[in-house]
Amino acid sequence: MARILITSAIPYINGIKHLGNLVGSQLPADLFARYMRARGHEVMFICATDEHGTPAELAAAKAGKPVEAYCADMHAVQAELARGFRLSFDHFGRSSSQRNHRLTQHFAGKLDEAGLIAEVSEKQVFSIDDNRFLPDRYITGTCPNCGYDAARGDQCENCTKQLDPTDLINPRSSISGSTNLEVRETKHLFLRQRSLRDKLEAWIDSKTDWPILTTSIAKKWLNDGDGLQDRGITRDLHWGIPVRKGDQPWPGMEGKVFYVWFDAPIEYIAGTAEWADANGLPDAAWERWWRTDKGAQDVTYYQFMGKDNVPFHTLSFPATILGSGEPWKLVDYLKSFNYLNYDGGQFSTSQGRGIFMDMALSILPADYWRWWLLSHAPESSDSEFTWENFQSSVNKDLADVLGNLVSRVTKFATAKFGTTIPAGGSFGPQETALIADLGARIRDYESCMEAMEVRKAAAELRAIWVIGNEYLQSAAPWTVVKTDPDRAQAMVRLSLNLIRIYAILSQPFIPDAAASMMAAMGSDDWTWPSDLPEAMRILQPGQTFSVPENLFRKITDEERTDWQQRFSGIRA
């Protein structure tokens, strides 16, 4: 039994995530976590909401709530949606937790002790009416280059010229519109990543089994231009983790907070500590996952994320860990995903384009979405959601191949032999061949799952389902029963056992349907079928089973066109 730590990139608190976000990190991480648990490994699966930063403050203001209350509400909403999608986190934490405050401050203190923090004075725009410093992109004005009157302080969207906020003509706050601005001197902490460059590069180079997508992004940041840059890790904001040096004040940094990208990945660790707290466990319980001096030396750590997150996870966060000089666990394998597109364009949170998690669940149960998203995960390149594809995939794979298989077996068995597992006959050459074939397929499935090849694993699982239909078609118990009922009983007994096996194998992808299948077979034995011939005899003659409701319904053409229209426009 191995010990496996899994984290998913943590979704930003502001608003409900779309299916592109879901399939890029949380969902494949959940698939992997479920599979590893099913194989009997000890798994810790952590996710959280990423709550700090200006967008959260602005969203709270727009909602007319204090930012703390807004974040608490949105965390509850996201947690509920995660449950709805059956994301099996051991804990769904919050980056605003006290645990994260303490750990973030702890890391900053350690980095300072190691001489890796520099204090830098900068000039920044302060909005007197807003009573706050403005991030560059929240300052609007006329572009000195092209005259565009809504250029942002970091860049003019019209002529694409890179700007400094002080370049803008007639600058104003994009938050309040106020022109009552002034430039003030302010001091910030920088993480001296440059001095860790060689260490980071050596570490990246040691990861020869990582996807090219991952290492190429990391290498580019290490080597591009002047190489890896030092990074500001503090901000002049109200909402965030107060800058402290461990548990001591940080002179000169009063009233400032850590930058959201500094504290967010630390939440992976803090979230595990929150898990321990929530379960009334001592610190040792979470430290054995994260501290190689306290039991984590045999942990394998997997991270899941979209490609936009890769630089932070291959460089910034490892710089924090390595720089601390303490024996924290570094990531062992980083699985990154490309983007999912929506009907010929991008999913867009700001434009409300595409399908969002709450809307998806209001239309169809989680399994339908999980199956499509995972079987079409954007692994090697960006991939495309279309309603036609979704409809045909759900109807064919789930309803026709799997759902109908369960239906035909249970209904035939009930009609001919009643609702107990029939005892007649014994397995013959056809059954032996089926078990051999299935065993080989299961091994293929296992290697795909272990390699986190999500699409291939889905294809293998589907092929496993098809084997059941092939067997039935050639065995034809409905014909055999007329001349040799005992033989037909053996076929039915095997088919019912097959359904139980399919429940176990399918559970990582479609947990609800799997639970229905297992319950209908009157069993609760989820042991992975490593010994297949043995597993095929778990359901014994005389045990009762039932005919489940149809596992999956089909999507009609009318529904498809209706949804297509409803989700093409702006989100209400």
Add this chain to the structure above:
RNA sequence: GGCUAGGUAGCUCAGCUGGUUAGAGCACGUGACUCAUAAUCACGGGGUCGGGGGUUCGAGUCCCCCCCUCGCCA
């Protein structure tokens, strides 16, 4: 403008370090079956692998040039 990844059957995508007639699922056609959610199973048609050069006994698979898409960065 720089960089990453792509451009393979009508659609969504596989094709590892170059090697027999380029694959899967869906869609389409034919047949079989009738237990089942008009489901299933078998067989079949369909691609000059973005374009053009080159290396090689041999290239979708390597090299060069060009065109197009997507994303990141500046």
